Amino acid sequence: MKFYSTNDKELRVTFREAVMKGLSDDGGLFMPETIPAFDKTFIENIDKYSLSEIAFEIISKYTSDDLTEDKLHEIVKSSFTFESPVKILSDNLGILELFHGPTLAFKDFGARFMARTMGYFAKDLDKELNILVATSGDTGSAVASGFYNVEGINVFILYPSGKVSSNQEKQLTTYGNNIIALEIDGTFDDCQKIVKTAFLDNDIKNKLYLSSANSINIARLLPQSVYYAEAFKQLKELNKEIVFSVPSGNLGNITAGLIAKKMGLPVSKFISATNMNNVFTEFIESGKFNPRKSVATLSNAMDVGNPSNLSRIIELYDDDLELIKVDVDSSTYNDETTKLAIKEVSENFNYTIDPHGAIGYLALKKFYEDNDPSNYIGVVLETAHPAKFKEVAESVLGKEIIIPERLDSCLHKEKNSIKISKNFEDVKKYLLS
Numbered sequence: 001m002k003f004y005s006t007n008d009k010e011l012r013v014t015f016r017e018a019v020m021k022g023l024s025d026d027g028g029l030f031m032p033e034t035i036p037a038f039d040k041t042f043i044e045n046i047d048k049y050s051l052s053e054i055a056f057e058i059i060s061k062y063t064s065d066d067l068t069e070d071k072l073h074e075i076v077k078s079s080f081t082f083e084s085p086v087k088i089l090s091d092n093l094g095i096l097e098l099f100h101g102p103t104l105a106f107k108d109f110g111a112r113f114m115a116r117t118m119g120y121f122a123k124d125l126d127k128e129l130n131i132l133v134a135t136s137g138d139t140g141s142a143v144a145s146g147f148y149n150v151e152g153i154n155v156f157i158l159y160p161s162g163k164v165s166s167n168q169e170k171q172l173t174t175y176g177n178n179i180i181a182l183e184i185d186g187t188f189d190d191c192q193k194i195v196k197t198a199f200l201d202n203d204i205k206n207k208l209y210l211s212s213a214n215s216i217n218i219a220r221l222l223p224q225s226v227y228y229a230e231a232f233k234q235l236k237e238l239n240k241e242i243v244f245s246v247p248s249g250n251l252g253n254i255t256a257g258l259i260a261k262k263m264g265l266p267v268s269k270f271i272s273a274t275n276m277n278n279v280f281t282e283f284i285e286s287g288k289f290n291p292r293k294s295v296a297t298l299s300n301a302m303d304v305g306n307p308s309n310l311s312r313i314i315e316l317y318d319d320d321l322e323l324i325k326v327d328v329d330s331s332t333y334n335d336e337t338t339k340l341a342i343k344e345v346s347e348n349f350n351y352t353i354d355p356h357g358a359i360g361y362l363a364l365k366k367f368y369e370d371n372d373p374s375n376y377i378g379v380v381l382e383t384a385h386p387a388k389f390k391e392v393a394e395s396v397l398g399k400e401i402i403i404p405e406r407l408d409s410c411l412h413k414e415k416n417s418i419k420i421s422k423n424f425e426d427v428k429k430y431l432l433s
């Protein structure tokens, strides 16, 4: 299997190259040249497969040129170490909990698989691989956790001083060893600019082998198809049509679901649920793509004004909006409605949902206004644990949210960061020292 660039169909690279580059030189995203179909027996017998066996079945179809079966088994076994249960709240509502990983968000699935895959490929390099990431919070912790103690790789996380939550800062700065937190005296945009400049700087490029751990890396996308199949496995005996409602920002999560459907997973519909950064909802309604600056919302991991995975969705459907609309619905909600939904889910179902999942819940409810619920089991992807957004949930529900032990333990560790100015030359001096 080769991968092409969404900017140039003629350009073909191997899985290894696509992973190590992240983004194509022409700025495009890598896409598999074909979407392979599942074996029929896999869907029929899926209840006999464990989560990591499902992961192997899906991912091996893309990686067999570059990863042996043994190697891939080893990588998926050590990546998919936590469950993704569907909690059934009513006859037509389920919650797919994707927050059982180390940093309490679905990004752990992609980050862990990418880290282990890159770690394996990095063994063939003659020097250490240095990963630079700019983060406004969540991505940095998933990447840090994924790469922690992976041999041959150093991770430099650039975060804006004083502009991430104290919980997030602890998650970034308490790993140590190969994870180095650079606390930049500036904004998230300054951090991102430093990373971009570093990739173009010849002195750095000559001395260090650099890569990024960007969310558009194909090794973060493929493992995200896995939990859709895992959810199907858990829902199969209900014998209902399945609808997934996906809280969306950069559209990586829903793209992975659409790929699973194209491979043969029986899903009736995907709903992309957006906050006021509703560029994709507009696209579905009008066919017009109008990227713009993001605005801040309660569901901040979805505050994306220019969703990069849209180009992958367009590729999957041959640039045919009508075909996209057969599989994909989208609707959009503001902060006030989000808070009401958190309350409603708590009162009606005795379940605490986070602001991202709440938007997924609202979009599913809207779907049921137009479609008879009795035919369906609608599954909201709960992309983060409510404790990550403790303040919101506590102010809406008026009760304390218990922090899971895996987040709590790092909150008691000592913060360890290197403070640097937002001046690129200062960061460069540090990296070259």
Ligand SMILES: *Cc1c(COP(=O)(O)O)cnc(C)c1O
Binding pocket: 105, 106, 107, 138, 247, 248, 249, 250, 251, 252, 253, 254, 301, 302, 356, 383, 384
């Ligand atoms: C990243 C993130 C999202 C958005 O996912 P995309 O793949 O960018 O659409 C939604 N919820 C949470 C909690 C996230 O961290």
